[in-house]
Amino acid sequence: MRHAIMDQDPFKECSTGEVLNSLKSRADGLTDVEAASRLAICGFNEIAEKKKSRILKFISKFYGPIPALLWIIMGLLYCLNNWADLYIITALLVFNAIVSFAMEDKADTSITLLKQRLSTNSRVYRSGSWNVVHSKMLVPGDIIRVRPGDIIPADAKVITGDNLGIDQSAVTGESLPVSRSAGDLVYSGTVLQKGEATCVVILTGYQTLYGKTAKLVETAKPKSHLQSEILNIVKYLVAADLVIITLLFIYCYGFLHMALPALIVFLLVVFISSVPMALPASFTVSLAFGAEKLSKKSILVTKLSAIEGTATMDLLCMDKTGTITENRIKVAAVFGFGTGPAEVIRYAAEASSDENKDPIDTAILEYAKTLHVKSGSQLSFVPFDSSTKMTEAQVQGGDETYSVAKGAANIISVLCGISAVQTQTLNEKVTGFALKGYRTIAVAKNAGKWEIVGVIALYDRPRPDSGKLIEKLHDLGISIKMITGDNRAVAVQIAREVGLGTNIVDIHSGDFDKDDNLVKTITDADGFSGIYPKDKYTIVKAMQDHGFIVGMTGDGVNDAPALKQADVGIAVESATDVAKSAADLVLTKNGIEVIVDAVKESRRIFERMLIYTIVKLAKVIQQLAFITIIFVVYGFIPITAFLLILLTFTNDIVNLSISTDNVGFSKNPDFWDMKYIMPMAALLGGLLTIQALLLVPVGLGVFGLSVSGLATAAFLMLNISDKVTIFNVRERGWAFKSMPSIAVIAASLGGVLAGIVFAYYGIFMDSISLPVILWIVAMSIAFFVIADILKVWLNNRITVAHPKCAAPGYSMV
Numbered sequence: 001m002r003h004a005i006m007d008q009d010p011f012k013e014c015s016t017g018e019v020l021n022s023l024k025s026r027a028d029g030l031t032d033v034e035a036a037s038r039l040a041i042c043g044f045n046e047i048a049e050k051k052k053s054r055i056l057k058f059i060s061k062f063y064g065p066i067p068a069l070l071w072i073i074m075g076l077l078y079c080l081n082n083w084a085d086l087y088i089i090t091a092l093l094v095f096n097a098i099v100s101f102a103m104e105d106k107a108d109t110s111i112t113l114l115k116q117r118l119s120t121n122s123r124v125y126r127s128g129s130w131n132v133v134h135s136k137m138l139v140p141g142d143i144i145r146v147r148p149g150d151i152i153p154a155d156a157k158v159i160t161g162d163n164l165g166i167d168q169s170a171v172t173g174e175s176l177p178v179s180r181s182a183g184d185l186v187y188s189g190t191v192l193q194k195g196e197a198t199c200v201v202i203l204t205g206y207q208t209l210y211g212k213t214a215k216l217v218e219t220a221k222p223k224s225h226l227q228s229e230i231l232n233i234v235k236y237l238v239a240a241d242l243v244i245i246t247l248l249f250i251y252c253y254g255f256l257h258m259a260l261p262a263l264i265v266f267l268l269v270v271f272i273s274s275v276p277m278a279l280p281a282s283f284t285v286s287l288a289f290g291a292e293k294l295s296k297k298s299i300l301v302t303k304l305s306a307i308e309g310t311a312t313m314d315l316l317c318m319d320k321t322g323t324i325t326e327n328r329i330k331v332a333a334v335f336g337f338g339t340g341p342a343e344v345i346r347y348a349a350e351a352s353s354d355e356n357k358d359p360i361d362t363a364i365l366e367y368a369k370t371l372h373v374k375s376g377s378q379l380s381f382v383p384f385d386s387s388t389k390m391t392e393a394q395v396q397g398g399d400e401t402y403s404v405a406k407g408a409a410n411i412i413s414v415l416c417g418i419s420a421v422q423t424q425t426l427n428e429k430v431t432g433f434a435l436k437g438y439r440t441i442a443v444a445k446n447a448g449k450w451e452i453v454g455v456i457a458l459y460d461r462p463r464p465d466s467g468k469l470i471e472k473l474h475d476l477g478i479s480i481k482m483i484t485g486d487n488r489a490v491a492v493q494i495a496r497e498v499g500l501g502t503n504i505v506d507i508h509s510g511d512f513d514k515d516d517n518l519v520k521t522i523t524d525a526d527g528f529s530g531i532y533p534k535d536k537y538t539i540v541k542a543m544q545d546h547g548f549i550v551g552m553t554g555d556g557v558n559d560a561p562a563l564k565q566a567d568v569g570i571a572v573e574s575a576t577d578v579a580k581s582a583a584d585l586v587l588t589k590n591g592i593e594v595i596v597d598a599v600k601e602s603r604r605i606f607e608r609m610l611i612y613t614i615v616k617l618a619k620v621i622q623q624l625a626f627i628t629i630i631f632v633v634y635g636f637i638p639i640t641a642f643l644l645i646l647l648t649f650t651n652d653i654v655n656l657s658i659s660t661d662n663v664g665f666s667k668n669p670d671f672w673d674m675k676y677i678m679p680m681a682a683l684l685g686g687l688l689t690i691q692a693l694l695l696v697p698v699g700l701g702v703f704g705l706s707v708s709g710l711a712t713a714a715f716l717m718l719n720i721s722d723k724v725t726i727f728n729v730r731e732r733g734w735a736f737k738s739m740p741s742i743a744v745i746a747a748s749l750g751g752v753l754a755g756i757v758f759a760y761y762g763i764f765m766d767s768i769s770l771p772v773i774l775w776i777v778a779m780s781i782a783f784f785v786i787a788d789i790l791k792v793w794l795n796n797r798i799t800v801a802h803p804k805c806a807a808p809g810y811s812m813v
Helices: 016-022 032-042 054-062 065-079 083-117 225-255 260-273 279-295 306-312 320-324 341-350 359-370 409-416 420-435 466-475 488-498 515-524 533-545 557-565 577-582 592-634 641-660 674-701 707-729 742-761 770-801
Strands: 121-126 129-134 143-146 155-160 164-167 178-180 191-194 197-203 299-301 315-319 330-336 377-382 390-397 400-408 439-446 450-459 479-483 504-506 527-529 550-554 568-571 585-587
Touching (some): 016 155, 054 083, 065 083, 065 260, 083 641, 225 260, 225 592, 260 592, 279 299, 279 306, 279 592, 279 641, 299 592, 306 592, 315 320, 315 533, 320 488, 320 592, 330 341, 330 359, 330 420, 341 390, 341 400, 341 439, 359 450, 390 409, 400 409, 409 420, 409 439, 420 439, 420 488, 466 488, 466 592, 479 488, 488 504, 488 527, 515 533, 533 550, 533 557, 550 557, 557 568, 557 577, 568 577, 585 592, 641 742, 674 707, 674 770, 707 742, 742 770
Parallel strands (some): 315 479, 315 550, 479 527, 504 527, 568 585
Antiparallel strands (some): 121 129, 121 143, 143 197, 155 197, 164 178, 164 191, 299 585, 400 439, 439 450
16 A cells, blocks of 8 residues: 555556555445554645744844844944943843744744644545544545535545536646546645545645645734734834934034934934834734634634734625524425425435535435435436536436436426426415525426426524624624525525515626616615625625725635635635635634624724824833933933833833733724824823923922932833823723733733832932832822823714724723
């Protein structure tokens, strides 16, 4: 066997029987014991990812634009023999490298775990029954079954299956599907688009032509649209810093004749103190933390950027089946054209296949068992195809050989060429069943000519909580559009039951195809019936062009374009491998509840990013304004370069804790808008500047502090105000409307206590007295109260002028 699995070539010209003999396998598959033995020899059916050395990843944190500035400062400090400042800046560089590496490593671990959970499953025949196993457990000689939408899990030889459509673009680059039939080879990583097949596995893992089964998930770096917007703010911030620093340089060097080396070091430190150095680490830990929480709620994130998309989504197109309904089809009623229900079910069962685990086939076969129906033997079976909308089989029933078919009523009626009377009866039954929310399929038999046998009503009832959860999505400001391939009558009934509007549009009606009516028709509709997978893309694109942030659920191979096009593609639990690989979120449990959880958690993550941004902007305004104004008015720098770096070092530790905060979620879709961010940052930054400016005359005049003592007081005041500002910003209402996370409380208290200890005992700075410390603490508390009052006032004004900006209805539920 080991020789046989070394190359595909020996199998190309071999018959199926020869392949089975070569692999020491059988048409009825391997036993579990045989499979386990071969797995030990051949290894897992996977391609292990080559991971970058963790040492190299850590080293990479020491170069880049911001680390380069730190290296320059360290070089200048070394030349000036300023060892104290050199040590603290070195510590800052190492600290940021460690934090950034740790957070990115955490995110990489999270994504690796997600990939493992999203690994493909395969239907394999072992020990006399069909089972579903992880694709990595396949071994040469296994008998597998593949259906449309499946990614072929290993190189295999087709045993049964004709006119298969295989997308080999991932292997060969061919843009068009190729045709394959029994006796042909199919390759790992290719996609079955048409037909169904039973195959024998010939090669696995590294020995396949293209062994990338374990790489189905397309993940993005933790850099979202939100991050890009914040980085744009940083660009403007840096530009403003450069202007201020240039003016300070001209004033200090040109008019005050300060020593150039010391001035350059100080100005570089001022510049670095205003750049959000912890931004990448903060983003990474927030997204990774959020992805882990979502995974515990049956939501796997395949692209971290999807978290922001989910937070901003304002329109969701939802599949009826499996999302709104239970996806557990049952036979509700049977009507025969001159035959009894048992006979209708018999022929329907003969036109079904247990191997494929098709929901309709399963429902009919289970119902046939309850009626104790005895079926004939299938000689051949043609599975359901979206282009034909029917299944067909040739059957040996006693001495009689005949064909049976089941499928859409209109398709079967054309196949049989039914009479006017039968057409009227059929239409009445289909309409009557549809009004009850039932889906109807027709059954036909051909024993010389095709004749309609009867119709079967199938029902996939709505989930008990669908109505309530749809109401929750509406309360979150998300418009819902139901998508279904069923006819309009069924769609209207289901929509009515779950509380959706009943304006259901048949996508193939004449008005829908008119360009001038398309957007209005889609916007006004509550749902769409008669949907083909390709229609989903049309709907998504039209709504995006109209300015909506669109989410789309899907499960089939043909849903992939729509899932890819959508701002948030959501693959439901029963989705094919291709749909999962195209989606941003993969649900491991069906239902609307998991989508509600995804929206809430994503909006919480968005809020944490917003908090960090506003806090950082406010602090930058405070520090730059304080240093510049005091220097211009009093002629000295109120805080040393060393203390400014130490302040940045301690503040970044606390600011990282924001990514774990117990923040609320907006009841409206989030969006990134300066109409809220900049006014709030300017208000808080201006107030913090006033607080800082009061420190100098009081410190010098009342407490008689020296310039070095004043620098210590400035350090403590800036340190405390940073922690206080977090509590101001984390709630859009009053500060303590909700309880902060333990991490935020601990980090903030720890940061404040550390600053007080440093200032009182003179660690890294001149010591200051307890009265001065108490005065700074009292002033910080007073300004915290004032800031909170003004914050609520400003938020209310923003709410009136721009309702979406302030996110009214902010909730912790």
